[in-house]
Structures are given as structure tokens and as C-alpha cells.
Amino acid sequence: MSEEYPLYPALSEKAEEQAQHLMDGFKVKMKAIAEEVLGDLYCDVAAYIESDQWTNFRNELLDGLCNYSNGRIHAKYDFKKIRQAILKEYRAEIVEDLNQDLLDEVEELKEHVQSLQGMRRY
Numbered sequence: 001m002s003e004e005y006p007l008y009p010a011l012s013e014k015a016e017e018q019a020q021h022l023m024d025g026f027k028v029k030m031k032a033i034a035e036e037v038l039g040d041l042y043c044d045v046a047a048y049i050e051s052d053q054w055t056n057f058r059n060e061l062l063d064g065l066c067n068y069s070n071g072r073i074h075a076k077y078d079f080k081k082i083r084q085a086i087l088k089e090y091r092a093e094i095v096e097d098l099n100q101d102l103l104d105e106v107e108e109l110k111e112h113v114q115s116l117q118g119m120r121r122y
Contacts, residue, residue: 011019064079065086087094 065083067079
């Protein structure tokens with residue numbers, strides 16, 4: 001027993017061998033468990049993680065494309081150039097789609113007004 005560290009007695013040679021044997025067995029078991037868990041993770045979860053990363057990336061791009069000031073993202077992507085290029089290349093399609101969006105909104109609002117008027121009558 002060490003006088004300097006009385007709470008940490010020296011092990012006998014046989015006890016050291018037993019402790020080493022126990023740690024070696026623990027390593028083997030932990031390695032097997034880790035490989036199994038990582039295999040499950042890779043097979044069962046990796047596709048979702050990859051999918052989630054792409055969704056996050058897509059959302060980040062959409063945020064930049066929809067936010068003209070780009071205040072949330074600084075110098076990560078040049079969204080202003082992206083928007084300008086998209087508008088230049090697809091202006092006619094964008095205008096047509098925006099017009100159709102407005103027509104769809106008008107129809108939805110008409111239906112909503114009719115629904116409210118119908119409720120008001122009763």
C-alpha cells in the first residue's frame with residue numbers, strides 16, 4: 001500500500017492480471033456492442049439523417065431565396081445573384097405562375113366569402 005495515496009492500494013500481481021483480463025473482456029464486449037449499434041444506425045437511421053440534411057439545406061436555400069435582405073445568412077451563398085439569375089432566365093414563367101397564384105387565391109377567397117355568407121344566413 002502506498003503511503004502517499006492510501007486510498008489507492010497497489011494490486012498484487014494476480015489481482016493485476018485479473019483486472020487486465022476483466023478490462024480485455026470488457027473491450028471485446030464493448031467493441032461488439034458498438035459495431036452492432038453502429039450497424040443498426042447505419043441501416044435504420046442513416047437514410048433519414050441524409051434526408052434530413054438535404055431538407056435542412058433546401059430550407060436554408062429557400063430562406064435565402066425568399067428573404068431579399070439575407071439578414072440571417074451572411075456571405076454563405078450569394079442569394080441576390082441566384083434570384084437575379086432565376087428571374088432573368090425564367091421571368092415569363094414566374095410572372096405566369098404569380099398570376100395563376102393570384103387567380104387561385106381569388107377563387108379561394110370567393111369560396112370563403114360564400115361560406116361566410118351562408119353561415120350568416122342561418
